[in-house]
Amino acid sequence: MDIPLKKKRFNRSRIRWIIGGALVLLLILFVVFSTSGNSKLNVEKERITISDVREGVFQENIPVNGVVLPITTIYLDALEGGRVEEIFVEDGAIMKKDEPILRLSNTDLELSLVNQETSVYNLLTQMQISQNAARQNTINKLNQMTEVKSALIEAERIYNLNNKLYEQKAIGRQEFIEAENNYNYQKQRMELTKEILKQDSISTKQEENQASSSYARTKSALALMRKKVGDLVVRAPVDGQLTSLDAEIGQSKNKGERLGQIDVLSGFKVRVDVDEHYISRIYSGQEGTFTFNNKEYKLVIKKVYTQVTNGRFQVDMEFDGEVPEGIRRGQTLQIRVALSQEKQALLIPKGGFFQQTGGNWIFKLDKDGSTAYRVDIQLGSQNTEYYEVLQGLKPGDKVITSGYDNYGDIQELVLK
Structure with a gap:
């Protein structure tokens, strides 16, 4: 007499299906949980710049380049045309008033x-x-x-x-x-x-x-x-240095043609190029500073040339107080022109982060300095060294001011 066998509830095939389904479910849960939180990136501290947010004196300024020029330049033009017969001095000579420079014949x-x-x-x-x-x-x-x-x-x-x-x-x-x-x-x-x-x-x-x-x-x-x-004998109109002399024996010069110039050596001015974006904020009396031989000197805008060429306009600045010893005509100076008065403000140093964030957010470190996370901020004016912080940070905060090129959409940095 045959004995009926009970059918097994879990055979091998069903067990394999159950195990496979469980693994798929676990994978899905892992992906969900891993993407639902903040994306993180490990960063070495040696490769970033961490700066302190602090309160201090702030003044908005812009960096410009200026060229040192004589305080006054007088151009020498041929009052009468003629042939160059004699040249009495060389280019660069120091002249006294009424000393002859050259003689024309007509x-x-x-x-x-x-x-x-x-x-x-x-x-x-x-x-x-x-x-x-x-x-x-x-x-x-x-x-x-x-x-x-x-x-x-x-x-x-x-x-x-x-x-x-x-x-x-x-x-x-x-x-x-x-x-x-x-x-x-x-x-x-x-x-x-x-x-x-x-x-x-x-x-x-x-x-x-x-x-x-x-x-x-x-x-x-x-x-x-x-x-x-x-007037066929061209003479120095003032005391100064003869420069840009353009005349050769036997050369014919027309009436009104430029012969050279006299640079008055009693002082210097600085001719500065400024971006046209600031034309409405530049005026006579504004101050600027520059460093020469490890010492800071002050300049004051005396004249603004409002004609714009190639997106830039020019201003003349004169020294306010001491003139640097050893400064020469033609030297280039790096000047900071002040656009506002000094005031107390919350400051962060300038850095590469601004290129990616536009000043709208920044990575701020937590209290123990092991993690940095994105926070929204608002920046105001800037100068050559600092940004003015209007909101989003407070004194004593630490932020990452180096570039964010490799961070993409990362929300949190783990500092090691």
Whole structure:
């Protein structure tokens, strides 16, 4: 008699399926739990920069480069064109005011000077001849005046005598009337002679004034011509150093052409290039600082050139106080120009983290310094050394300020 066997509840095949399903379930649970928490990355402390958040004095500034220039530069242009005949000094020479630098020749200008001098001499000769003729004419009229005056005196004497004789009936009426008429004629003649002499005096004076004015204008033209010829010798307008001399013997120079420049050595200024982004925040009186030979010096903006070229504009700065010893024309200085007043602020040092975060977040260390995690922050102004922290951090916090290039979307750094 056969005995029925009980069917096994778990055979090998079913056991394998159960074990496989359990393993898959465990894998799924592992993935879920591993992705549900913060992503972490192990980082060596030696490869990062950890900075302290602290309170301190903050001033917004920008770094710029400036070139040292003479305080004043005077350009030498050819006032008259000509050929370079002589060069008296070399480029770089220290000049005194009115010392000759070079000499030009211009035959047309020199010939014009000779003609002008001849015109002045001819005019002077004509004036002398006219003055002599006027004097002679005046002398003749004065002689006529003397004769007329003498005739009037004689006519008056005879008229008075005949008047008495006529009253005494000693002479006839005809003889009296004749003496009276002669007297009246001599009086009219005297008045006419005076008028002629007066008009002659006025005319002579007018001629003299016109001649003097013409002579003065001609002399002025001569002086101007002599100055133009004198300008063929180019001289130093002020004390200073001759630079950029551009002239060779035999070279022709046109009127107005640049010959060189004189740099006044009494002081220096600094010409600075600034990004056009700051054009509305730069003005005269702003200060800047730079370091030279391990010592800090101060500059002040004196002039702002508002013309923008290639995205930049220029300003001139002058030294405020001590001028660095040994500074030279053409040197480049690295300057920090202040854009605001000093104030108390929460600060973090500048670093590469800003390139990836834009200042919106940063890795902050926990209390024991073993872990750093992302925190949202808000930054304000900046200078060459620090960012101003507006919110998200407090004094004493430690943050990672080096670059975040390799961190991607990592939320937490484990420091080792």
